Amino acid sequence: MSLQLSLKSVDKFYGPVGKGVHAVKSISMDVPRGDIIALLGSSGCGKTSTLRMIAGFETVSRGTIELAGKQVQTLPPVRRNVAMAFEGYSLYPTVTVRDNIAFALKASRLAEAEVARRVAHVTEMLEITDILDRFPSSISGGQQQRASLARALVRDADLHLLDEPMGQLEPQLRTLLRGRIKHYVKERGLTAILVTHDQTEANALADRIAVMEGGVLQQYGSPAEIKERPANLFTGTFVGEPPMNVFPASVSVAAGRLTFDLTGGLDLRYDEAAFDPRVRKMLLDRKQVVIGVRPYAVHRVETGAAARVVANQWLGDQSHIAASFAGKTIVLVEHDRAPLSEGEPIRVEIRPQDLHVFDPTTGLALSHGNELAA
Numbered sequence: 001m002s003l004q005l006s007l008k009s010v011d012k013f014y015g016p017v018g019k020g021v022h023a024v025k026s027i028s029m030d031v032p033r034g035d036i037i038a039l040l041g042s043s044g045c046g047k048t049s050t051l052r053m054i055a056g057f058e059t060v061s062r063g064t065i066e067l068a069g070k071q072v073q074t075l076p077p078v079r080r081n082v083a084m085a086f087e088g089y090s091l092y093p094t095v096t097v098r099d100n101i102a103f104a105l106k107a108s109r110l111a112e113a114e115v116a117r118r119v120a121h122v123t124e125m126l127e128i129t130d131i132l133d134r135f136p137s138s139i140s141g142g143q144q145q146r147a148s149l150a151r152a153l154v155r156d157a158d159l160h161l162l163d164e165p166m167g168q169l170e171p172q173l174r175t176l177l178r179g180r181i182k183h184y185v186k187e188r189g190l191t192a193i194l195v196t197h198d199q200t201e202a203n204a205l206a207d208r209i210a211v212m213e214g215g216v217l218q219q220y221g222s223p224a225e226i227k228e229r230p231a232n233l234f235t236g237t238f239v240g241e242p243p244m245n246v247f248p249a250s251v252s253v254a255a256g257r258l259t260f261d262l263t264g265g266l267d268l269r270y271d272e273a274a275f276d277p278r279v280r281k282m283l284l285d286r287k288q289v290v291i292g293v294r295p296y297a298v299h300r301v302e303t304g305a306a307a308r309v310v311a312n313q314w315l316g317d318q319s320h321i322a323a324s325f326a327g328k329t330i331v332l333v334e335h336d337r338a339p340l341s342e343g344e345p346i347r348v349e350i351r352p353q354d355l356h357v358f359d360p361t362t363g364l365a366l367s368h369g370n371e372l373a374a
C-alpha cells in the first residue's frame, strides 16, 4: 500500500498557537493512493479547516503534511498539485463552463482532442453537457456546483479535495451522481478527500471515513468498521440512523446469570456462557459500563424486557418504534409495518452479540459483541 497523503500531529489554531481557537487537534491520518476518504462530522468539528490546511488555504499551526512523498505544509496552494471543488472557490465568470472545466488541462498542454474527450466524459457523468457554452452567471447553483466538481475531477492531480460537493443538489440526483463519481474516481485511480455531514454519502462513496468531533479525529476506518466497531460513544451514537440506543448499566453475576442492571429499574439477564470469557471478565472487572445497541438489533419478542410504545412511525420501507424502557427511550427498527399503538406494552430482546460496551468515564469502547475492543 503506497501512501498518497500523510498528516502527522496536525493542529490548527485560529489566532496565536496555544491561545486562539483550537479548531483541529493533533490529527494524524494516512491516506493510501487511490482511496476515497470522507471527513464526516457535525458543524464546527474542524472538517473544513483540515481540508483547507491540506489545500494550503490555511496555515498549519503545528505538524506536517506529506503529499505524494514530499512535505507540503509550507507550500502555497499552486505548488501542491491539488484539485479542489470548494464552496467559494468559484468558476471564472468571464469564460464558458466548458472553458472553465478545460482550463487546467489546456494549461498542461494536453492535446486538444484529449481535452475535448475528457471534458465530454466528465460532463456526461455529471449531466451538464447542455450548459457547456453558457457562462457561470447564467446557470443555477446546482449546475455551478457540478461544473466546479467537473473542473476538479477532470484534472490529473496528486489529490482531489471536495468540500460538500453535492450540497446543493436534490436527493435523486445526489444518489445517482454518488455512484457515478465513485466509479469515475476509481477508474482513474484518483485519491480524493470529501467533506460531508451526510452519513449516507460518506458510506456510499468512501473507502474510509474519518469521524471528527471537537477538532479531534474520533475514528478512522472503513464504513463497516465504524458501524460494527465504533471506537467510542461519540462515533457509536453519531454514525448510524436512527442513532444507537445507550444505557448506563452495572454488571453482576450470580448463579450462572450475567445481569446488566439498568438505571430505571430494568435488568437484562443473560446466560453467563453466552459471553466470551475475556469479555465476561472485563465486564465484571469494570462493573459500571454504558451499553449500546443499534435500533435494528432490538427485537420484539414474547418474553423479554418490558417496554411501552410511545411512538410508531412507518417511513414507507421501515417502522421506527420508540418505547419507554428503563426510564429512557429505546428505538427499534422493523422492516414491516408494525401494528402497534401508543401506550401498548411490548417486550424486547437484545442479544449478547449485538451489545456494544463503553467506558462510562472516557466513552471508549470496551467490547463489541463477543470481542474485546482493540
Ligand SMILES: Nc1ncnc2c1ncn2[C@@H]1O[C@H](COP(=O)(O)OP(=O)(O)OP(=O)(O)O)[C@@H](O)[C@H]1O
Residues within 6 Å of the ligand: 014, 021, 022, 023, 041, 042, 043, 044, 045, 046, 047, 048, 049, 050, 197
Ligand atoms: N477563520 C476563522 N477564525 C476563527 N475561528 C474559525 C475560523 N474558521 C473556523 N473557525 C472555527 O474553527 C472551528 C472549526 O471550523 P470548521 O469550519 O473547520 O468546521 P466544519 O466542521 O467544517 O464546520 P461546517 O460543517 O459548519 O463547515 C469552529 O469552531 C469555527 O468556528
